[in-house]
Amino acid sequence: MTVTTGEAAGAGLTTVAALCAALVLWWEVERRRGLRRLRGVLTLATPGPPARGRGAPWAAALRAWGRVPERRAWWCLPVAVALAVLGASPLPLLLGALAVPLLRRRLRTAALRREEEARARRVVDLCAVAAGELRAGWQPVRALEFAARQSGALGDHESGVLAAARFGGDVPEALRGAARADGAGGLVGLAACWQVAVDGGAGLAAGLDRLEGALRDHHEQRERLRSELAGAWATVAVLAVLPAAGLALGTALGADPLRVLLHTPAGLACLAVGGALEAAGLWWAARIVRGGERP
Numbered sequence: 001m002t003v004t005t006g007e008a009a010g011a012g013l014t015t016v017a018a019l020c021a022a023l024v025l026w027w028e029v030e031r032r033r034g035l036r037r038l039r040g041v042l043t044l045a046t047p048g049p050p051a052r053g054r055g056a057p058w059a060a061a062l063r064a065w066g067r068v069p070e071r072r073a074w075w076c077l078p079v080a081v082a083l084a085v086l087g088a089s090p091l092p093l094l095l096g097a098l099a100v101p102l103l104r105r106r107l108r109t110a111a112l113r114r115e116e117e118a119r120a121r122r123v124v125d126l127c128a129v130a131a132g133e134l135r136a137g138w139q140p141v142r143a144l145e146f147a148a149r150q151s152g153a154l155g156d157h158e159s160g161v162l163a164a165a166r167f168g169g170d171v172p173e174a175l176r177g178a179a180r181a182d183g184a185g186g187l188v189g190l191a192a193c194w195q196v197a198v199d200g201g202a203g204l205a206a207g208l209d210r211l212e213g214a215l216r217d218h219h220e221q222r223e224r225l226r227s228e229l230a231g232a233w234a235t236v237a238v239l240a241v242l243p244a245a246g247l248a249l250g251t252a253l254g255a256d257p258l259r260v261l262l263h264t265p266a267g268l269a270c271l272a273v274g275g276a277l278e279a280a281g282l283w284w285a286a287r288i289v290r291g292g293e294r295p
Helices: 005-042 057-066 069-087 091-135 140-151 155-166 171-178 186-200 204-228 230-252 257-263 265-293
Strands: none
Touching: 069 091, 069 257, 091 140, 091 186, 091 204, 140 155, 155 171, 171 186, 186 204, 204 230, 230 257, 230 265, 257 265
16 A cells, blocks of 8 residues: 555644644643642632633633533534545535434434423422422412422423412313423323312322322333343444444554545445444334333
């Protein structure tokens, strides 16, 4: 395998640029660490973590930008640019641009699932707090108001439910409307307990205790199932990083896999077939694991 002078010079410049960037980053970290130590000595105090408002403006802006899960998908573009520079081909840029909406959808789905689980936990807390206040002697309306404000389980429907409870409206129907939100299905049981207590005179606290126990058992069962499937998800993650590990190993051995994959007909064919098989394998494995997570 012959290496032209231009390719050697490009590789040398890339290495030098990477070393310079690492040195600049190291110098900046050491400078900030030294300033913190000096400030601590001069003030005769132990240096603590930097204040939130004293960090670099670009770092604070970057942290604020990354708090939205869907925005993390844009990190595909810097990786694609680096691969395009190393492989001297625009194909990684195209693949990175295609990966951004797919990853955004995946991150959005994961965020919605976490929000649904958090709302289900808040419904359990609502039942527990309301039952405790009822046993303490509070009236049902006041107990529901306090529990709703403490747990935040009603979300956007909180004002409607509390207004119905305060002014003699249809509280069960308002609770069923709030239960349509993802993860808030336990509010249907709360609506049934409220209706039985109002119509039949049954104890609302006892019904809320049983409802809380049932919802908590269901939540713990899902957590146990998720912990048992952690090994399967680890296998999916290993399958996802195997191609990158293969490319890194080939580069370390001097085989130049990026040049073969991006600049030869056989490499392009292998890239297309391998990418399709990798995507199909990840989809199939994730589908099997998610099927096991369903109640």
